[in-house]
Amino acid sequence: MQDLSFAPCTAQPAHSLAELAAPGRLVELSGRGASAKISAAVSLVRSVQSAGDTAVWIQPRGGGLFPPDLAASGVDLEALLVLHIPGERGAHDLLRAAELLLLAGAHGLVIVDLTGLRAPRGGAWQARLAALARRHGSALVLLTDSPDRHSSLGPMISLRVAPRRTRSPAGHLAITSHVLKNKSGGPADLRPQLYRSPAGARAGR
Amino acid sequence: MILMSASASPRLTCVYLHELPLQVARRGAPHLPALATSDRPGESGQILHFDDEARRRGARLGMRVAVARGLCPDLTIIYVDQTALDLALEELSALLERFTPRVEASDGDPGAFWLDPTGMSRLFGAPDAWAAAIRRALVDSSWRASIVVGFRRFHSHAIARGRRDLLVLRDLADEDEHAAATDLAALNLPKARLDELDVLEVRRLGDLLRLPAAGLRRRFGPEIADLHARAAGLDWAPLRPRSRRAPLITTISVDPPDDDRDRLLFAIKAALDPLIARLEAADTAARAIDVTLHLDHNDPVAARIEPAAPTRDRLVLLDLIRLRLAASAIQAPVTDVDLQIDEICPEVQQVDLPTKRSRRDPAAADAAIARLRAAYGDEAVTRAALRSAHLPEASFTWEPIQRAPTANAPPRPLAANLSDDAPPLCxxxxxxxxxxxxxxxxxxxxxxxxxxxxxxxxxxxxxxxxxxxxxxxxxxxxxxxxxxxxxxxxxxxxxxxxxxxxxxxxxxxx
CATH class of the missing domain: 2.20.25 (N-terminal domain of TfIIb)
Incomplete structure (x- = not known):
């Protein structure tokens, strides 16, 4: 786990992940190892719900979303639509489901968990999804396990962030998000978000 | 206005559409001067029903179509087939069900309906106001019917057959009196029997009831004996509310067997149109479609497809069927396709005030849910529910949903400090x-x-x-x-x- 030297009360970068992942953007949250993609994505869900909008989580059938952790994070489970997409075509089916949802324009945030899946080649699907997201003011977030040194999924990815689990010398947990790509400019790092240990672990993990 | 006391016998109403085939033909040709219907197509058919103008020009019951045409060249004679009659009965059932949920269509006398007005007074007022509303609705739809708000099945039916207006009976004695005055000729008895009774000056139902029951069957046959028994109240039967409408089912034969989804969809589209026409005639909508693909030497594949809201929009239904077909594993060529529509009266949606509207369209969200369910199955579209259990995998469940979840009140704020209010890692x-x-x-x-x-x-x-x-x-x-x-x-x-x-x-x- 990477050590982080930060103090909660010192000056911090002004932007949070929720502010950067604005409606109409195609966002990629990537990383492996000490990554905190799901925790970061859950914070986006919570942010969207706080604004009175709805969110959708798309994962393959048998995906790893663990609702008790979402509830503990303050997510309204009743208002969160979760799709479990079967299919042998992997990421293609998940992205098609996202397209069906974005066509309706009825949700403010669509998260597609592509972890462990190979995204389709070519940028056509990204262009379609990005256009739909822009048209309906929805944010589309793709979770991938690409290492930081690899390029993003494609040219239409507007924002790529690598959220990492970090710990201060005092043992406090946080997620620091490194902006790997931001087509609209902006900061390279985001304000760390403080977290606590998951249930069943001692504080300070 | 007639009020029904709590102690009165339960009401039963008969709505009778005289000469239903003629009314069906007249609705299709409202401007023809003289109209008659026949019992079968072609010149060999016999005249069954005719209007006043046709009677004036010489048409008679049982007359050959060819003879009638000879007598009256400009007489229009139409054969109303069973399909047209069924459609009309479906439409009438749907219309009458707007006034009471308990409607029974007669099996033996097409055009006769019995209605139970119980509980309708809060909506329509007294029975006479309720009956008048039914009559207005029928007239607005170009139907002519007699309505008798009575108490008993046979009596109200007999009175309705002998009249052409609306009658609300006060009590059982009033119903007996009106039934007794009903002309036997209005009760669809064989002419030979009517002639035999006429010799005895038995021309009304009351006259028949005065005859001793013993020997009626031997002297006049089973029709008269049964009529006497029913008029005497010996054949009471409860109201059996059931729709006259036939289930909306069709079967498509695929010859030669085919597994191409596009061609199957085109075949389904052609079969869907008549079903939707029946929905439109009955003013109902499809709540779901059951599609069963019968495979060649393989187990059938069945799917239930539900739109976001009851609909008669064929494009919506076809789109959902297309998505389900695309997601279905068709292991062998399809030999037959069964389509069955589960219909329902569409709900009237309440109009929201502009201030209450969300910037997201809930109807669009529901439509998207319906498409996802069609494409990936009902279990694919869920929301999470927590359960009280010790094992992590048992501490939650995925609940399939049919409607898009709506945004609730904002979640409670989490403090950005290091207390337990900070969110946990997931x-x-x-x-x-x-x-x-x-x-x-x-x-x-x-x-x-x-x-x-x-x-x-x-x-x-x-x-x-x-x-x-x-x-x-x-x-x-x-x-x-x-x-x-x-x-x-x-x-x-x-x-x-x-x-x-x-x-x-x-x-x-x-």
Whole structure:
């Protein structure tokens, strides 16, 4: 786990992940190892719900979303639509489901968990999804396990962030998000978000 | 206005449409001067019904069509087939069900309906106002009917056959009086029997009732004996509310058998149109469509497709069928396709005030849900519900949903400090715990190498145990959960299964 030297009360970068992942953007949250993609994505869900909008989580059938952790994070489970997409075509089916949802324009945030899946080649699907997201003011977030040194999924990815689990010398947990790509400019790092240990672990993990 | 006292006998109403085939023909040709219907197509048919103008020009009951045409060249004679009659009865059933949910269509006398007005007074007022509303609705739809608000099945039916207006009977005695005055000729008896009775000056139902029941069957045959029994009230039967409408089913024969989804969709489209026409005639909408594909030498594939809201929009229905066809595994060529529409009266949606409207369209969200259910199955579209259980995998369930969840009140704010109000890190749970390399005891954690294709490396630190047990009534479960820091930077959620003496990876903090 990477050590982080930060103090909660010192000056911090002004932007949070929720502010950067604005409606109409195609966002990629990537990383492996000490990554905190799901925790970061859950914070986006919570942010969207706080604004009175709805969110959708798309994962393959048998995906790893663990609702008790979402509830503990303050997510309204009743208002969160979760799709479990079967299919042998992997990421293609998940992205098609996202397209069906974005066509309706009825949700403010669509998260597609592509972890462990190979995204389709070519940028056509990204262009379609990005256009739909822009048209309906929805944010589309793709979770991938690409290492930081690899390029993003494609040219239409507007924002790529690598959220990492970090710990201060005092043992406090946080997620620091490194902006790997931001087509609209902006900061390279985001304000760390403080977290606590998951249930069943001692504080300070 | 007639009020119904609490102690009165329960009401029963008969709505009778005289000469229904003629009315069906007249609705299709409202401007023709003289109109008659025949019992079969072609010149050999016989005249069944005719209007006043046709009678004036010489048409008579039972007359050959060819003869009638000879007498009256500009007489229009129409054969109303059973399909047209069924459609008309469906439309009438749907119309009458707007005034009471308990409607029985007569099997033996097409055009006769019995209605139960119980409980309708709060909506329509007294029985006479209720009946007048029915009559207005029928007239507005170009139907002519007599309506008798009575008390008994046979009596109200007989009175309705002998009249052409609306009658609300006060009590049973009033009903007896009106029934007794009904002309026997209005009761569809064979002409020979009517002539025999006429000789005895038995021309009304009351006259018939005065005859002794014994010997009627022998002297006048079963029709008269049965009529006497029914008029005497010996054949009481409860109202059997049921729709006259036939189920909306059709079967498409695919010849030669085919498994091309586009061609199947075109075949379904052609078969869907008549079903939707029947929905429109009955003013109902499709709540669901059951599609069954019969495969050549293989088990059939069945699917139930539900739109977001009841609809008669063929494009919406076809789109959902297309999505389901695309997602279905068709193992063999399709020989037949069954379509069955589950219909329902569409609800009237309440109009929201502009201030209440969300910037997201809930109807569009529901439509998207319907498309996803059609494309990926009902179990694919869910929301989570927590359950009280000790085992992590039992602590939640996925509930299939049919409507898009709506945004509720904003979640409670989480304080951005290091207290317990900070959100926890989230875990990615494996649907089935993955067994790890065996280790001799829980104090001896497993080396983790190259699991899932990732070089996780050895465990640097282990935090635990967190004991979980449960499900002992099925089989003994005792798990010691640990969080394990790996050299690769991951934080794994592993447990030692005591009964099985094995380590498992259950999740990853992500």
């Amino acid at each position: 875990r990615r749970l494996f649907a089935r715990p993955r067994p790890l390399q065996s280790a001799p005891s829980p104090a001896d954690p497993p080396p983790l190498c190259d699991l899932d294709g990732l070089a996780r490396g050895p465990i640097l630190r282990l935090d635990g145990p967190y004991r979980v047990s449960g499900g002992w009534w099925v089989r003994q479960v005792e798990r010691d959960y640990y969080y394990a820091d790996t050299a690769g930077g991951e934080l794994l959620w592993i447990f030692y299964d005591r009964p099985r003496a094995r380590w498992f990876l259950h999740g990853i903090v992500d």
